[in-house]
Amino acid sequence: MSSVFISLFGIESYCFPHSHEFHLFVRSQSCVEFAEKAALHKHSMWSSVATEIFLGYAFGIALFFHAESVCLWASNSANNSTNYLLRNGCVWLMGVPAGFKLNTELARILGMLSLNAIQIWSTLWFFVGSVFIYFVKGLAILGILFGVTTPAALIVDMILLATLHVSTLHWLISHLYSYQIQALAAFSRLFRGQKWNPLRERYDSYDYTVEQHIVGSLLFTPLLLLLPTTSVFYIFFTILKSTISFTCLSIDIVISIIRATPYIKLLLWLVRPRRFPCGIWFEIISCQSNGVEPLDIDRLSDTCTPSEKSWQTTDTSGTQPSVLVSILQSNFLNIGQIVWPHYREVFSVVSGSFVASSAYGVLTGRRIPPSTLGTGLPSMMPWTFIPYKEYWRICYDSELKISVTPGDIVVAGTDGLFDNVHGYEIEEIVNQGVDEARIPQEIACSIAKLALSTSLDSYAISPFAKASWEAGLEFIGGKIDYITVVVFYIVSTD
Known part of the structure; x- marks a missing residue:
């Protein structure tokens, strides 16, 4: 064979x-820069994973050995918020809150509806409280195994589940308040003789009949008089819902900051700040004018390199030469300049339009869109978006x-x-x-x-x-x- x-x-x-050396040098510099960024991205990924696991281990150990104290604190907080905040708040709104004279019948209906929902949820929570300690220990174990962001996300879900009755009451009362505001706005347009034109998307003048004006007047008056009662309950539950949302948002911010912090860059900055230059400048050591004996540059050889010294230039007229001695210095990034580009992506959602839309939604009783904080972060491991079978197929075909x-x-x-x-x-x-x-x-x-x-x-x-x-x-x-x-x-x- x-x-x-x-x-x-x-x-x-x-x-x-040598005439083409410049092109090759630029290309190699580009490759070096790309390799530097790729290496920093890879090390940032593993440093972020290591930091998350370390924080999760510390959080899990502390939570596991203090599970009973955490359960007791959570139970007391739930009881205090239910008894002293929700129940007393609803009873206070059913009376004369802050001296405002409300509609007694409507306030009683809304108050009793809220109290019944709170009582039902408190009864269900009483049975859940007996197994709550197992949930806390499960959070501790998950933190030890999977890092700190896993129990943090579960805590957010648990807070939303524990306050589901508040969210439901806020949803019902906000719908009532929103429909009432929309009805009052429609009746006000009726009195002004305006009607919405869907073709031109604007308000045009319209002649309403006398019967329509009479019906509008009869409905506008009770809706306007009942608005303070509805508004008081809406403001109360909006404050509670906003507090819950702010708590969950704070946890989301902590999770996003943990994921976005460039730990490897901070470590390199502490060890070698010269790895992060941000500009150059010349420090003038000495300047000798014409007619003055020039400075002896050789005496700077102990402190300056030849590249850091200036050149002597002699005027063509034969006058005394001028000497300028300067040292090339470099500026370096500080900690804020290193981490802010990463944190900017975290807080990019909180913009002026987002705040304006949220404020408009609160005033009109519409639902505030949930925060998408942290979802715009670039993935630390982009290759995990494909299945493992597809990954191995690509590797096999690449040979x-x-x-x-x-x-x-x-x-x-x-x-x-x-x-x-x-x-x-x-x-x-x-x-x-x-x-x-x-x-x-x-x-x-x-x-x-x-x-x-x-x-x-x-x-x-x-x-x-x-x-x-x-x-x-x-x-x-x-x-x-x-x-x-x-x-x-x-x-x-x-």
């Missing part, structure tokens, strides 16, 4: 002269396997080759070399020369130019890069 091996090969390499037989010719090269020479051009040179019985070194030299000439041609239609067009970039000509070509002849041992 015959075996196959590489008997002959030729290699040809081109490095560009290039080819079989060779005696007589085959293999051409390998760097980016400088395949960005400037088309495949059919390489085939033509190889076929011509085989017909002329040329050695691999000569074929490699011919291919490399073609790549070199194309890279220096500003009007060539290179593969790199075609790829740029497909990407939407206007580029024509070759790509200046290092060029290395290797040609192999495959022969048999027989």
Whole structure:
């Protein structure tokens, strides 16, 4: 059985002269910058995971050994908020709150409805309280195993579940208040003779009948007189709901800050602040004017490097030279400048439009949209968005396997080759070399020369130019890069 091996090969390499060094230097700098950012992103991911696990372990251990105290505090807080805040608040609103004379019948209906809902929920919570300690210990175990953000998210869900009766009452009363406000606004437009035009999306004048004005007057008066009673209950439950939402929002902020903090950058800043430059400036050491004996720069050799010294310049008129000595200094980022770009994404949701829409929703009784704080953060591990089977399939397909037989010719090269020479051009040179019985070194030299000439041609239609067009970039000509070509002849041992 015959075996196959590489008997002959030729290699040809081109490095560009100094006139093209600048292009190569810029490209390498870009690669270094990209590698630096990729390394910081990778280390930030693992440092964030390690910090979250450490905080979760500390939180879980403390919570597990103080589970009974936490349960007692939670039970007392729930009882105090239910008895002294909700019940007493509803009873106070059913009377004469702050001296306001309310509608007794409507206040009694709303108050009794609220008290019954509070009593039902308190009874259900009494049965849940016996197993609450197991929930607290479960939170501690989850914090130890999965980090601090997992129990924090469950705490938010638990707060929302424990205050479900408050949210339900606020939802019902806010709907009543909203419909009442909308009805009063509609009756006010009726009295002004205006009607909404859906085609032009504006209010146009309209002649209402006398019967419509009479019905509107009869309905407008009781709705306006009942508005203070509805408003008092709405304000009370809106304050409670806002307090609950603010508590959950605070926990969300803590979770988002933990995820967004660049721990590795802070550590590098503490160890080597020079890793984070933000500008340069010249510190002038000495300046000698004309007519004054110039300063001896050699005496600064102990403290300054040659690159930090200035040059002496002599005037063409033959006057006394002037000497300017300066040191190149660099500014460095502080902690705020390092972490603020990351925290800016966390607080990007809290904008002027969000505050304005929330205030308008509170005044009109409409539902305030839930906060999406933290959802705009970039993912720390973007490759986890694909299933593991798809990941392994991509890895398997990325392996290039080819079989060779005696007589085959293999051409390998760097980016400088395949960005400037088309495949059919390489085939033509190889076929011509085989017909002329040329050695691999000569074929490699011919291919490399073609790549070199194309890279220096500003009007060539290179593969790199075609790829740029497909990407939407206007580029024509070759790509200046290092060029290395290797040609192999495959022969048999027989």
